[in-house]
Amino acid sequence: MGSFVLGGVTFGNLFKKPATKMYPVVAPTYTAMTKGSIVNDIEACSLCSICAKKCPSLAINVDKPGKTWEIDPFACIQCYTCVRACPKDCLTMLAQYTAPSTTKEYKTLVKTGGDDEKAVAAAE
Amino acid sequence: MAERTVIPFGPQHPVLPEPIHFDLVVEDETVVEAIPQIGFVHRGLEQLVKKKDYSTFVSVTERICGICSFGHSLGYSQTIEILMGIEVPQRAEYLRVILHELSRVHSHLLWMGLAADAFGFENLFMQCWRIRERILDIFEATTGGRVILSACNVGGVYHDITNEELKGIVDVLKGMGNEYSKLTKTFLNDGSVKSRLIGVGYLSKQDAIDNCVVGPFARASNVAEDIRCYGFGGYGYLSAFEPIVCEDGDGYGRAKVRALEVLQSIDIIVELVSKIPDGEVMVKVKGSPEDGSVSASRLEQPRGECFYYAKGNGSKFLERFRIRTPTAQNIGGMTKILQGCDIADVPLNILTIDPCISCTER
Numbered sequence: 001m002g003s004f005v006l007g008g009v010t011f012g013n014l015f016k017k018p019a020t021k022m023y024p025v026v027a028p029t030y031t032a033m034t035k036g037s038i039v040n041d042i043e044a045c046s047l048c049s050i051c052a053k054k055c056p057s058l059a060i061n062v063d064k065p066g067k068t069w070e071i072d073p074f075a076c077i078q079c080y081t082c083v084r085a086c087p088k089d090c091l092t093m094l095a096q097y098t099a100p101s102t103t104k105e106y107k108t109l110v111k112t113g114g115d116d117e118k119a120v121a122a123a124e
Numbered sequence: 125m126a127e128r129t130v131i132p133f134g135p136q137h138p139v140l141p142e143p144i145h146f147d148l149v150v151e152d153e154t155v156v157e158a159i160p161q162i163g164f165v166h167r168g169l170e171q172l173v174k175k176k177d178y179s180t181f182v183s184v185t186e187r188i189c190g191i192c193s194f195g196h197s198l199g200y201s202q203t204i205e206i207l208m209g210i211e212v213p214q215r216a217e218y219l220r221v222i223l224h225e226l227s228r229v230h231s232h233l234l235w236m237g238l239a240a241d242a243f244g245f246e247n248l249f250m251q252c253w254r255i256r257e258r259i260l261d262i263f264e265a266t267t268g269g270r271v272i273l274s275a276c277n278v279g280g281v282y283h284d285i286t287n288e289e290l291k292g293i294v295d296v297l298k299g300m301g302n303e304y305s306k307l308t309k310t311f312l313n314d315g316s317v318k319s320r321l322i323g324v325g326y327l328s329k330q331d332a333i334d335n336c337v338v339g340p341f342a343r344a345s346n347v348a349e350d351i352r353c354y355g356f357g358g359y360g361y362l363s364a365f366e367p368i369v370c371e372d373g374d375g376y377g378r379a380k381v382r383a384l385e386v387l388q389s390i391d392i393i394v395e396l397v398s399k400i401p402d403g404e405v406m407v408k409v410k411g412s413p414e415d416g417s418v419s420a421s422r423l424e425q426p427r428g429e430c431f432y433y434a435k436g437n438g439s440k441f442l443e444r445f446r447i448r449t450p451t452a453q454n455i456g457g458m459t460k461i462l463q464g465c466d467i468a469d470v471p472l473n474i475l476t477i478d479p480c481i482s483c484t485e486r
Contacts, residue, residue: 006248077274081180
């Protein structure tokens with residue numbers, strides 16, 4: 001009896017769209033909430049390193065004197081902790097996942113504009 | 125009397141989903157004794173409480189298990205809230221139960237797929253997993269993650285799910301219900317499924333009580349034990365809750381209990397969505413657990429009762445955290461049902477209790 005019910009379901013499936021997608025030919029669709037990867041608007045960042053301290057997987061390194069902010073995208077667990085903790089709101093969670101890579105490398109961002117330049121601009 | 129032979133089974137075996145080893149003592153084709161051994165994937169997560177503060181540790185508890193990940197974060201948060209005397213907003217309690225019941229639906233659908241796969245019913249396996257995918261889509265749309273949700277922490281839940289989104293979830297579940305009832309009919313009435321499950325791995329009520337088994341494994345042996353009955357957290361807002369029990373005690377009974385629990389979970393979600401109050405979903409948590417404070421809580425995971433214990437030491441790091449997972453409790457019953465079974469039924473018997481060895485190893 002059960003086989004006939006499932007047979008009906010299977011027959012119906014022949015006339016429906018497939019439940020799967022032909023990835024990567026068809027791009028995956030993400031929702032607005034999807035937790036993919038972290039990006040930092042480095043020029044807005046104050047390099048306060050709260051994100052680095054709060055990160056449960058220690059994926060973020062901040063070097064204030066060197067003006068660099070770096071993240072290991074493969075260590076990041078997309079938990080949103082840094083985004084919530086950021087006082088400047090410069091961290092954003094993108095829906096796109098980190099692209100595959102053959103090596104695990106830090107993604108380093110260098111802050112170009114800084115307090116010194118602002119001070120010079122103010123003096124002028 | 126036939127000669128006794130010991131057959132090693134696992135931890136790597138084509139039919140085993142998880143790393144557990146059995147020394148099967150067999151006489152001809154019959155298993156007379158099964159000696160289990162675990163410890164292949166032990167991660168020492170409980171010890172990590174000394175290195176991660178109590179609010180960060182929730183990320184660790186979520187990774188105890190990939191299937192009941194939300195349940196573990198909920199159980200941990202609940203324990204710490206008792207430890208620190210935090211009152212969670214009502215809306216957060218409702219949302220937690222809704223997410224937890226969705227986890228149960230997807231866990232049971234996953235098990236039904238795996239069980240169908242184990243007895244070679246590939247079509248049913250794929251139908252179960254196709255339906256399960258919708259639950260994962262709900263998770264992705266509401267919390268951002270498909271498996272690890274990172275939605276719950278001490279004090280509530282991070283993201284509010286709007287009332288419109290909740291209505292959308294109910295619509296999806298109701299739409300799913302029709303397809304799911306067809307699957308259940310197949311699962312419970314199909315001749316090939318019945319011939320593979322009926323009478324296999326029988327556990328009597330007395331044996332279930334003696335071996336302290338929990339969850340659907342116990343309920344299939346007519347032990348009406350479900351932590352949801354006690355009204356912990358948001359379960360207290362339900363109008364009525366009766367655990368689903370079955371008198372069969374065999375693999376078919378366990379399949380039946382799980383199949384019906386999916387419908388029960390859908391009913392729970394529908395009821396809570398109709399009653400959910402508005403308000404905050406997270407309270408700000410300050411301070412640390414007091415020195416010497418202890419707390420314990422219980423939660424009904426998809427696989428059964430899970431017990432949590434926490435001890436504070438005055439700092440933001442806990443002194444001790446312990447989890448007793450359902451599968452750890454069910455291993456005794458599992459060895460019991462393996463005694464006297466046919467050697468060809470061993471994989472299926474192991475599967476019918478829905479083991480999660482990685483949970484057990486923590």
